[in-house]
Amino acid sequence: MGVKAAPKTSKALKDDILEQKSPAEFFADNRNIAGFDNPGKCLYTTIRELVENALDAAESIHVLPDIDITIEEMSQHALNHMRGISNPDRIDEALYHDFESDAARVKRLQREAKELDRLEKLAAKKGETGDALDGKRRDLEARQAAAQGGRSDKVFYRVTIKDNGAGMAHAQIPDMLGRVLSGTKYGVAQTRGKFGLGAKMALIWSKMSTGLPITIRSARPRSATISYYKLDIDIQKNQPNVHEQKLLDNLDHWHGAELSLIIAGNWQYYRSKVLKYLQLIAVITPYTQFYNPSDAVQFNFKYVAEEEKQSLNIVFARRTDVMASPPKIIKHHPASVDLELIKRLAAASKDATLLAFLSKSFACVSRELSGSGRILDEMQAGVSADMTPAELGDTQLVRLHQLLHEVKFPDPSGNHLSPAGEYNLRLGIMKEFGPDLVATHQGEARVHDGHAFLVEAGVSLGGSTVKPGINIHRFANRIPLLFEVGHWGWGGSDVITRTALKRINWALYKINQATDRVGVFVSIVSTKIPFKGAGKEYIADDVEEMQAAVKSALQACCLQLRSKLVKQAAAREQAQRKRALTKYVPNVAAAVYAIVQGIAARPGKRPRLAPPEKDVIDKVASGDVTQKTLATRLMEHIERFDTDMVGVVSKGKNKTRRYTARMGTTLYLFHLRLLLACQDTNPYTSTPPPIPV
Numbered sequence: 001m002g003v004k005a006a007p008k009t010s011k012a013l014k015d016d017i018l019e020q021k022s023p024a025e026f027f028a029d030n031r032n033i034a035g036f037d038n039p040g041k042c043l044y045t046t047i048r049e050l051v052e053n054a055l056d057a058a059e060s061i062h063v064l065p066d067i068d069i070t071i072e073e074m075s076q077h078a079l080n081h082m083r084g085i086s087n088p089d090r091i092d093e094a095l096y097h098d099f100e101s102d103a104a105r106v107k108r109l110q111r112e113a114k115e116l117d118r119l120e121k122l123a124a125k126k127g128e129t130g131d132a133l134d135g136k137r138r139d140l141e142a143r144q145a146a147a148q149g150g151r152s153d154k155v156f157y158r159v160t161i162k163d164n165g166a167g168m169a170h171a172q173i174p175d176m177l178g179r180v181l182s183g184t185k186y187g188v189a190q191t192r193g194k195f196g197l198g199a200k201m202a203l204i205w206s207k208m209s210t211g212l213p214i215t216i217r218s219a220r221p222r223s224a225t226i227s228y229y230k231l232d233i234d235i236q237k238n239q240p241n242v243h244e245q246k247l248l249d250n251l252d253h254w255h256g257a258e259l260s261l262i263i264a265g266n267w268q269y270y271r272s273k274v275l276k277y278l279q280l281i282a283v284i285t286p287y288t289q290f291y292n293p294s295d296a297v298q299f300n301f302k303y304v305a306e307e308e309k310q311s312l313n314i315v316f317a318r319r320t321d322v323m324a325s326p327p328k329i330i331k332h333h334p335a336s337v338d339l340e341l342i343k344r345l346a347a348a349s350k351d352a353t354l355l356a357f358l359s360k361s362f363a364c365v366s367r368e369l370s371g372s373g374r375i376l377d378e379m380q381a382g383v384s385a386d387m388t389p390a391e392l393g394d395t396q397l398v399r400l401h402q403l404l405h406e407v408k409f410p411d412p413s414g415n416h417l418s419p420a421g422e423y424n425l426r427l428g429i430m431k432e433f434g435p436d437l438v439a440t441h442q443g444e445a446r447v448h449d450g451h452a453f454l455v456e457a458g459v460s461l462g463g464s465t466v467k468p469g470i471n472i473h474r475f476a477n478r479i480p481l482l483f484e485v486g487h488w489g490w491g492g493s494d495v496i497t498r499t500a501l502k503r504i505n506w507a508l509y510k511i512n513q514a515t516d517r518v519g520v521f522v523s524i525v526s527t528k529i530p531f532k533g534a535g536k537e538y539i540a541d542d543v544e545e546m547q548a549a550v551k552s553a554l555q556a557c558c559l560q561l562r563s564k565l566v567k568q569a570a571a572r573e574q575a576q577r578k579r580a581l582t583k584y585v586p587n588v589a590a591a592v593y594a595i596v597q598g599i600a601a602r603p604g605k606r607p608r609l610a611p612p613e614k615d616v617i618d619k620v621a622s623g624d625v626t627q628k629t630l631a632t633r634l635m636e637h638i639e640r641f642d643t644d645m646v647g648v649v650s651k652g653k654n655k656t657r658r659y660t661a662r663m664g665t666t667l668y669l670f671h672l673r674l675l676l677a678c679q680d681t682n683p684y685t686s687t688p689p690p691i692p693v
């Protein structure tokens with residue numbers, strides 16, 4: 001049998017081209033992973049990332065944050081001028097025409113709008129929020145505006161954010177801001193930042209959209225100098241590219257950081273999201289202020305448009321200086337470490353024995369467990385107590401990993417976390433939304449994957465800017481989450497949204513989820529938030545402990561509201577009852593007075609009466625009791641009866657109604673007899689007469 005000839009097509013056998021990408025290149029190619037989807041979203045996420053760094057920096061040195069945010073609009077024309085590029089006139093306009101005719105485009109957009117309306121109606125019917133469709137709606141509106149001759153010109157923005165935080169060490173600035181995946185927040189601590197990515201993504205976007213570098217001014221507390229840098233990032237090499245650096249005199253003893261960069265964006269369609277984000281930051285951190293205490297300002301937000309009338313200057317005023325206690329860095333809990341981490345910790349450890357390594361490197365490993373050598377005895381695998389961690393072999397490390405996950409260590413307590421606090425949350429909600437009622441609750445610390453987490457919730461009712469229905473506001477490590485609600489109809493699911501919409505029976509708490517203006521605020525803090533994606537936009541609904549914690553925090557708020565609502569309803573009913581009865585008092589007093597006066601005017605034909613009725617007739621005859629006296633007595637009776645009713649209202653609506661009806665009958669038929677007595681003293685100071693059924 002002959003050997004088969006190799007196929008002629010040598011093309012298929014050529015080696016595939018092997019390429020490598022730096023982390024910066026990867027994130028530049030996949031910007032959406034980090035929340036940099038389109039120009040509008042890029043502008044929003046840039047502001048968000050820089051504001052969060054500013055807040056982290058101020059809180060890390062326990063200084064009340066003072067943040068200045070300025071967004072300056074810049075046309076392509078102005079940007080070209082800045083970059084020294086001329087703005088030539090177009091020679092051949094036809095080159096710029098679209099292939100789709102204007103009429104066809106308008107028709108297509110109308111079709112898309114109809115489809116979007118249909119999807120939104122469907123979502124509303126299912127009781128789902130329309131957040132998942134928000135982006136689509138905004139995108140469509142942008143295209144509609146462009147089709148109708150709106151502003152289609154690319155717009156650029158200079159974003160400048162200045163804080164009064166810890167600043168950065170001069171030598172570290174290039175790496176911190178010009179090397180993807182570098183940062184100071186990788187430890188086990190609750191921080192807004194986590195990945196060492198956000199500021200670099202803003203820089204990558206500025207490089208991709210305008211090619212301009214970022215400028216940085218920064219000073220550490222008590223530093224005599226201010227570091228000044230102008231740098232960009234070499235995306236292929238993932239390394240900073242410093243254009244200019246110098247040290248300036250710090251004459252004002254300033255500390256903090258000021259970052260300024262120019263990026264493409266779309267303010268028009270992301271304006272509401274940016275303002276909403278700042279409003280929610282003000283809810284969850286209502287304690288920020290200008291350094292000058294007389295200037296009670298939290299955020300100073302300035303939008304400078306090319307046309308003066310479109311500019312904005314918004315101040316989010318501070319309400320309190322009660323700052324949340326700062327989060328603490330803790331050690332790894334044994335249940336949270338993976339094999340790789342154990343290897344790294346063991347290799348880096350300088351401890352002389354394994355016992356010392358276990359008790360010093362991990363949280364919640366008590367002396368009783370590590371000190372007595374019980375864990376080491378359990379390890380077996382040839383391990384002895386006097387070995388150093390660096391001497392552990394691969395199999396021994398695997399065994400240690402297994403043991404750390406199998407032995408029941410106490411849970412982390414959660415006192416290293418920094419929740420906003422019920423006081424701050426309530427204040428923030430009151431200040432930003434002005435609701436009629438608000439209830440807040442902070443749950444107990446719970447644990448997921450060896451990391452403690454805490455859920456705080458607030459539920460509000462009313463507020464002039466709140467839409468009817470359930471309005472959900474989500475926070476994670478005190479960052480507002482505005483996007484990717486994770487709709488189950490549109491992929492994914494978010495634990496807060498899903499719990500509020502599907503796991504709470506609002507009617508049980510006397511809340512109408514369709515018509516009442518309900519604000520739901522849920523904040524989760526942890527050393528590890530199980531975010532889906534580097535954009536940190538939502539927390540998946542697959543962690544049972546978290547579902548349970550969110551649900552119980554919301555239920556606790558709802559219970560508080562329920563009792564307030566019941567009391568309010570009782571007070572309202574009481575007022576209504578009083579109004580209804582009071583209305584008849586003048587007529588009844590006049591009618592009764594006329595009858596009694598008639599009897600009094602004919603003394604011979606008076607019925608045989610005993611006191612107190614006889615006394616009344618005598619008093620009417622002598623003029624001591626007038627129509628006014630009767631009216632006053634009736635009013636006193638209504639007042640007194642209502643006071644008695646306060647204790648009855650909690651017995652249920654039907655009982656209250658029956659009681660009210662009886663009271664009306666009593667008042668006008670039976671009690672009249674006694675009213676007529678009209679003694680000098682009020683007859684009702686004694687026990688009221690029995691009420692006829």
Ligand SMILES: Nc1ncnc2c1ncn2[C@@H]1O[C@H](COP(=O)(O)OP(=O)(O)OP(=O)(O)O)[C@@H](O)[C@H]1O
Pocket residue numbers: 049053054057163165166167168176177182183184185192193194195196197198199200256257
């Ligand atoms: N305003 C600032 N003040 C002080 N340090 C800052 C400031 N901005 C950034 N930094 C430093 O630069 C580092 C990198 O910031 P970057 O935004 O890239 O990532 P991160 O905040 O650590 O994490 P994440 O990507 O999750 O936001 C931070 O860890 C911090 O040490």
